[in-house]
Amino acid sequence: MARLFGKEYHEHSNSWYFKSTITPLQKNEITYKKFLDETGNAVFRFESQSRRKFPADVEITYDKKRNKIIDHKCSRCEDEQCMHYLSILNYAYHNLSTDILEKNVVQTYQTKMLSHNEYWQRVVLNAIIEISDIFNHKTDKIRFHFPTFKPMLIRIISLLAANREVKEEDVPYLEKAAKQSSALSESEIEFLKLLQQKKCSFSRKGSFFTIYKKDFVKFFPIMKNLQYKIYIKETGDQLEFSTQEYHLNFQVNKHEADDYLLKASTTEKISAVFVGKTSYIFKKNKVFSINLPFTKEVAEQIFQEGYILKKEDLVYVASVVARQLGLMKC
Numbered sequence: 001m002a003r004l005f006g007k008e009y010h011e012h013s014n015s016w017y018f019k020s021t022i023t024p025l026q027k028n029e030i031t032y033k034k035f036l037d038e039t040g041n042a043v044f045r046f047e048s049q050s051r052r053k054f055p056a057d058v059e060i061t062y063d064k065k066r067n068k069i070i071d072h073k074c075s076r077c078e079d080e081q082c083m084h085y086l087s088i089l090n091y092a093y094h095n096l097s098t099d100i101l102e103k104n105v106v107q108t109y110q111t112k113m114l115s116h117n118e119y120w121q122r123v124v125l126n127a128i129i130e131i132s133d134i135f136n137h138k139t140d141k142i143r144f145h146f147p148t149f150k151p152m153l154i155r156i157i158s159l160l161a162a163n164r165e166v167k168e169e170d171v172p173y174l175e176k177a178a179k180q181s182s183a184l185s186e187s188e189i190e191f192l193k194l195l196q197q198k199k200c201s202f203s204r205k206g207s208f209f210t211i212y213k214k215d216f217v218k219f220f221p222i223m224k225n226l227q228y229k230i231y232i233k234e235t236g237d238q239l240e241f242s243t244q245e246y247h248l249n250f251q252v253n254k255h256e257a258d259d260y261l262l263k264a265s266t267t268e269k270i271s272a273v274f275v276g277k278t279s280y281i282f283k284k285n286k287v288f289s290i291n292l293p294f295t296k297e298v299a300e301q302i303f304q305e306g307y308i309l310k311k312e313d314l315v316y317v318a319s320v321v322a323r324q325l326g327l328m329k330c
């Protein structure tokens with residue numbers, strides 16, 4: 001086990017320039033992230049805990065086979081041997097050993113995104129999206145919670161995804177947000193875009209989007225792709241899209257005088273229904289999709305109080321609609 005960057009350290013450390021230019025750094029004043037690039041070289045990103053004392057990020061690419069640095073970049077200087085690079089050589093030599101080269105790392109293939117790639121990948125991997133108030137009939141809104149994505153700039157990423165104008169106060173974070181978003185999947189970005197388009201509010205403190213229930217139905221196709229990371233907040237259950245077809249029966253009962261009521265009839269309890277071109281039925285955390293031949297208004301009534309039919313409508317229901325639905329009794 002040898003000291004890290006020994007070869008380069010010895011090349012420079014005896015020079016007067018080196019001695020006069022480096023910033024002395026204490027152990028743990030510098031943190032680093034390590035990645036592998038597409039050729040298997042280790043890429044280190046060194047950052048200081050104190051930006052005042054050491055305001056630069058230094059990226060060093062190290063060839064593990066030949067034990068040498070093959071590239072380095074400083075975020076603040078253009079010159080080859082800047083004080084920050086030399087200070088990091090000095091720091092690494094005195095505080096780090098080559099055994100950190102053997103530690104497991106995630107291999108990344110986006111060399112331009114190296115700065116935080118592995119870090120943000122891990123954030124996204126561990127993050128979940130929680131939905132609340134799906135079953136709460138007292139509110140006409142639904143919330144999507146993103147606190148586990150912190151410190152990712154979810155609000156700004158959603159603004160970028162939806163191509164919205166950003167306020168001046170957000171401008172300094174745009175570049176960061178764009179970089180972070182590279183760790184998100186296509187579906188996650190689509191999801192944030194839709195949230196930004198349909199949201200009625202976003203809580204910075206709680207990190208949640210609020211939408212109206214009437215818009216919820218538009219989220220299902222994307223949620224289906226993300227079901228592995230979507231949870232129902234109240235129960236902690238993972239959202240699950242059923243692969244089975246949903247068998248829904250309909251019932252027509254005498255209502256008042258000459259009226260009849262067309263209602264959905266199920267043996268199992270339906271937890272919530274969201275009606276659209278395709279409608280989605282919740283049984284607890286399980287989601288079933290169904291295409292109904294009714295207009296939205298009619299379908300909504302069928303699932304709620306029932307849709308009122310006149311006697312003369314019965315013929316139509318019994319023939320045309322029943323063919324499509326399979327009426328139980330008429």
Ligand SMILES: [Zn+2]
Pocket residue numbers: 056074075076077078082083084085
């Ligand atoms: Zn520099």
